[in-house]
Amino acid sequence: MSVHDIVDNLQGGWIGGGGPESDVVVSSRVRVARNLAGMPFPHLLNKEGADQVVGLVRKASEDERFLARAGRIELVTMGELSAEERQVLVEKHLVSPDLLNQFEHKAVAIDGEEKISIMINEEDHLRIQVLLPGLQLNEAWQLVNGVDDALELNLDYCFSEQLGYLTACPTNVGTGLRASVMLHLPGLVMANQVRGLLATVTKLGLAVRGLYGEGTEAVGNLFQVSNQVTLGRTEEEVINNLLLITRQLLEHERGARAGIYRERRELVEDKVFRAYGLLKHARILSAGEAMRLFSDLRLGVEMNLLTGIPPELINELMIASRPAYLVKTGDGRKNNYEMDVHRAELIRSRI
Amino acid sequence: MSVHDIVDNLQGGWIGGGGPESDVVVSSRVRVARNLAGMPFPHLLNKEGADQVVGLVRKASEDERFLARAGRIELVTMGELSAEERQVLVEKHLVSPDLLNQFEHKAVAIDGEEKISIMINEEDHLRIQVLLPGLQLNEAWQLVNGVDDALELNLDYCFSEQLGYLTACPTNVGTGLRASVMLHLPGLVMANQVRGLLATVTKLGLAVRGLYGEGTEAVGNLFQVSNQVTLGRTEEEVINNLLLITRQLLEHERGARAGIYRERRELVEDKVFRAYGLLKHARILSAGEAMRLFSDLRLGVEMNLLTGIPPELINELMIASRPAYLVKTGDGRKNNYEMDVHRAELIRSRI
Numbered sequence: 001m002s003v004h005d006i007v008d009n010l011q012g013g014w015i016g017g018g019g020p021e022s023d024v025v026v027s028s029r030v031r032v033a034r035n036l037a038g039m040p041f042p043h044l045l046n047k048e049g050a051d052q053v054v055g056l057v058r059k060a061s062e063d064e065r066f067l068a069r070a071g072r073i074e075l076v077t078m079g080e081l082s083a084e085e086r087q088v089l090v091e092k093h094l095v096s097p098d099l100l101n102q103f104e105h106k107a108v109a110i111d112g113e114e115k116i117s118i119m120i121n122e123e124d125h126l127r128i129q130v131l132l133p134g135l136q137l138n139e140a141w142q143l144v145n146g147v148d149d150a151l152e153l154n155l156d157y158c159f160s161e162q163l164g165y166l167t168a169c170p171t172n173v174g175t176g177l178r179a180s181v182m183l184h185l186p187g188l189v190m191a192n193q194v195r196g197l198l199a200t201v202t203k204l205g206l207a208v209r210g211l212y213g214e215g216t217e218a219v220g221n222l223f224q225v226s227n228q229v230t231l232g233r234t235e236e237e238v239i240n241n242l243l244l245i246t247r248q249l250l251e252h253e254r255g256a257r258a259g260i261y262r263e264r265r266e267l268v269e270d271k272v273f274r275a276y277g278l279l280k281h282a283r284i285l286s287a288g289e290a291m292r293l294f295s296d297l298r299l300g301v302e303m304n305l306l307t308g309i310p311p312e313l314i315n316e317l318m319i320a321s322r323p324a325y326l327v328k329t330g331d332g333r334k335n336n337y338e339m340d341v342h343r344a345e346l347i348r349s350r351i
Numbered sequence: 352m353s354v355h356d357i358v359d360n361l362q363g364g365w366i367g368g369g370g371p372e373s374d375v376v377v378s379s380r381v382r383v384a385r386n387l388a389g390m391p392f393p394h395l396l397n398k399e400g401a402d403q404v405v406g407l408v409r410k411a412s413e414d415e416r417f418l419a420r421a422g423r424i425e426l427v428t429m430g431e432l433s434a435e436e437r438q439v440l441v442e443k444h445l446v447s448p449d450l451l452n453q454f455e456h457k458a459v460a461i462d463g464e465e466k467i468s469i470m471i472n473e474e475d476h477l478r479i480q481v482l483l484p485g486l487q488l489n490e491a492w493q494l495v496n497g498v499d500d501a502l503e504l505n506l507d508y509c510f511s512e513q514l515g516y517l518t519a520c521p522t523n524v525g526t527g528l529r530a531s532v533m534l535h536l537p538g539l540v541m542a543n544q545v546r547g548l549l550a551t552v553t554k555l556g557l558a559v560r561g562l563y564g565e566g567t568e569a570v571g572n573l574f575q576v577s578n579q580v581t582l583g584r585t586e587e588e589v590i591n592n593l594l595l596i597t598r599q600l601l602e603h604e605r606g607a608r609a610g611i612y613r614e615r616r617e618l619v620e621d622k623v624f625r626a627y628g629l630l631k632h633a634r635i636l637s638a639g640e641a642m643r644l645f646s647d648l649r650l651g652v653e654m655n656l657l658t659g660i661p662p663e664l665i666n667e668l669m670i671a672s673r674p675a676y677l678v679k680t681g682d683g684r685k686n687n688y689e690m691d692v693h694r695a696e697l698i699r700s701r702i
């Protein structure tokens with residue numbers, strides 16, 4: 001499967017849904033930052049140097065020993081993709097928005113199942129990421145670790161005995177590890193408990209962000225919780241700490257949902273079925289309204305109030321409703337009004 | 352059909368829908384005020400005097416000559432009805448809210464088709480009203496006139512050669528006639544033209560009110576337009592003047608709808624189908640929201656955008672969603688939250 005096909009596929013990877021605790025945990029992500037010894041960090045590379053890094057990674061990923069341990073992974077330079085294809089990869093969370101700046105220097109390698117993506121010349125030479133549906137932090141870490149080891153057979157990483165892996169930004173030095181979970185917390189939002197709980201989580205050394213990473217708002221009641229510290233702790237400690245806190249948030253969220261449902265069942269049902277009615281019938285839907293309605297619909301699926309809506313369909317529509325994918329499928333319709341009409345058509349045809 | 356049965360029936364009279372120009376004109380109403388010679392006006396009557404008036408009207412309505420000309424009409428004193436039944440009659444527009452004050456003095460007579468209702472001891476001894484679906488002002492006037500003549504065979508009216516019919520309030524002296532139409536004007540509201548047009552209508556000597564008469568707001572884009580003057584013009588002049596202005600408003604409304612649909616089809620469809628989606632799926636609906644949604648749904652039916660929703664169903668649900676009818680069918684659920692849940696259930700079960 002080429003990266004062009006991956007762009008078109010809206011069923012793969014975490015979007016396919018499922019996984020443990022998927023009533024609250026949409027996805028789990030683990031990534032490590034790695035740099036090649038003897039090469040300047042990406043922000044100091046010229047085009048030639050950048051191409052050299054891409055070439056080294058390509059070679060390492062095509063090596064027989066890599067293939068035997070980690071499987072086939074398709075590498076494409078960002079310049080080979082159209083602007084819209086690049087944006088869709090961001091919207092699918094397979095690459096970061098940063099990979100779109102100065103994209104001529106950059107590349108990405110993705111496996112056919114869309115679990116693994118390796119960003120090349122983002123902030124570091126390599127960002128090896130695994131994204132899985134549901135709560136699968138250990139599984140994601142194992143996969144990242146395997147790919148990392150397989151690459152290291154042919155790549156020489158920048159490593160300090162004292163500090164660990166060296167990275168372009170000091171916040172990543174050490175393990176180079178960032179682990180995160182995407183949580184759907186409508187119950188805590190409805191119960192007015194979300195701010196307090198997430199403030200506590202921040203005090204415990206974790207960061208809370210919106211759906212599209214740093215600096216983005218939590219739309220659709222989706223919150224990304226990730227570790228901050230990469231130095232002085234083992235990878236297993238980081239993963240287990242995040243797992244522990246995620247499990248606590250999970251129980252709080254389930255408790256909040258059950259409490260509201262027990263006291264005012266109709267309030268929850270009203271939220272869910274209004275969302276269903278609007279998504280199924282509206283003729284104009286803005287991106288923001290669609291995200292709010294998806295959250296309510298997701299809650300209905302997670303609480304078994306709605307039948308006939310597979311959870312993966314909500315992930316899929318969430319991605320398909322984003323601007324880049326709409327432009328891609330919109331037959332030249334590009335202004336806001338046209339996009340809102342196209343979004344409503346697309347959603348209506350699937351619900 | 353007894354008046355108790357009429358209360359339970361939500362298909363009769365104007366609610367049954369249809370009639371000419373029913374894409375804009377919901378109903379047409381004509382009433383005349385009459386008083387009996389030699390009797391004090393109702394506000395000066397004691398219970399005994401009030402009963403005497405009721406007795407005289409009952410006798411006149413049971414007379415063979417009346418039956419031959421006007422048909423059977425069922426008379427019931429307001430004291431024979433429960434508080435909820437009395438309220439439902441108001442919500443169906445068969446009696447005025449005034450008939451509920453000091454109701455022990457009062458009575459109403461209604462025909463089986465719910466076209467004719469005679470209020471007894473409201474502000475005047477008799478208020479003979481005909482309410483028909485669509486634009487049927489002349490037809491309503493002919494019916495009122497026939498009932499009036501048939502009653503006069505056995506009743507002696509208060510009449511002055513110089514002033515015409517004498518009434519409790521001077522604003523009704525002369526013809527005692529009030530004619531009105533209930534108009535659905537969502538197009539003019541959307542096009543921001545409704546205030547200007549209705550201000551002009553007021554300058555032409557007509558009054559504009561909301562759905563439930565004097566002092567009520569125009570909910571659901573429903574406006575009642577009626578004549579003000581009862582003195583110095585013949586009944587035919589009054590009716591024709593109102594007809595003429597109604598036809599002008601009708602053309603403006605159709606023009607506004609067509610204009611918006613031509614320029615932004617999706618805006619109109621979005622309004623209509625959102626209303627459909629919410630009415631079909633919401634679990635909690637306030638009276639105010641339901642009325643707004645009915646207006647949007649009605650627009651869809653009137654513009655042939657929605658199939659499968661008969662127009663009379665909207666009238667029926669509009670009445671069935673009012674507080675009194677909900678209390679009547681709500682198995683003891685009476686607080687606001689319970690009423691809103693019951694309203695949503697009832698609407699959902701029918702759309």
